Amino acid sequence: EDQVTQSPEALRLQEGESSSLNCSYTVSGLRGLFWYRQDPGKGPEFLFTLYSAGEEKEKERLKATLTKKESFLHITAPKPEDSATYLCAVEYGNKLVFGAGTILRVKS
Amino acid sequence: SQTIHQWPATLVQPVGSPLSLECTVEGTSNPNLYWYRQAAGRGLQLLFYSVGIGQISSEVPQNLSASRPQDRQFILSSKKLLLSDSGFYLCAWSVLAGADTQYFGPGTRLTVL
Numbered sequence: 243e244d245q246v247t248q249s250p251e252a253l254r255l256q257e258g259e260s261s262s263l264n265c266s267y268t269v270s271g272l273r274g275l276f277w278y279r280q281d282p283g284k285g286p287e288f289l290f291t292l293y294s295a296g297e298e299k300e301k302e303r304l305k306a307t308l309t310k311k312e313s314f315l316h317i318t319a320p321k322p323e324d325s326a327t328y329l330c331a332v333e334y335g336n337k338l339v340f341g342a343g344t345i346l347r348v349k350s
Numbered sequence: 351s352q353t354i355h356q357w358p359a360t361l362v363q364p365v366g367s368p369l370s371l372e373c374t375v376e377g378t379s380n381p382n383l384y385w386y387r388q389a390a391g392r393g394l395q396l397l398f399y400s401v402g403i404g405q406i407s408s409e410v411p412q413n414l415s416a417s418r419p420q421d422r423q424f425i426l427s428s429k430k431l432l433l434s435d436s437g438f439y440l441c442a443w444s445v446l447a448g449a450d451t452q453y454f455g456p457g458t459r460l461t462v463l
Binding site: 246273274276278283284285286287288291293329331333336337338340341342343 | 391392393394396399409438440442447448449450451452453454455456457459
């Protein structure tokens with residue numbers, strides 16, 4: 243059973259069109275949920291860590307939230323430079339388990 | 351500040367040839383080190399992790415191996431590459447094991463022909 247599921251697989255937005263990416267997880271006793279951004283051909287870049295339900299973190303146009311079953315990455319008024327694959331991961335068995343990612347394309 | 355290096359950036363190897371990918375971390379001591387493989391359109395698969403020199407844990411049975419000869423050096427090897435070994439290989443480090451942020455290197459694109 244997959245511990246981490248991300249949706250949608252791909253998302254196309256117009257510049258300025260706000261939306262959300264979803265990361266649902268099945269591990270119990272969550273000890274950490276991580277969001278990364280990955281540009282083509284590069285290593286993932288760390289964005290946020292969330293540790294408990296109700297926690298929120300923001301960075302520029304991105305805001306991450308966490309509930310007991312899922313996390314959302316909200317993108318407000320995106321720009322073309324926000325285009326990337328966004329990965330989430332949860333701590334499981336003392337390691338990180340990654341979802342398959344959401345490919346975001348923002349058109350000007 | 352801490353930095354992580356990987357080389358080579360790209361590699362094309364024939365089936366049956368050996369492999370050696372290197373990862374080094376600067377600016378920190380006794381990091382936890384990780385090797386991941388990323389197939390096209392898929393998430394990261396953890397291959398190996400190390401909590402100290404000479405301490406290697408394998409996550410997935412395969413024809414790859416890892417070694418940590420120095421505190422901040424992590425090497426991924428194979429004696430004979432398979433076609434299925436093609437992929438994007440990423441090295442990462444963290445301060446703590448488990449629920450701690452991992453920081454990734456730039457990656458190595460391996461193509462086995």
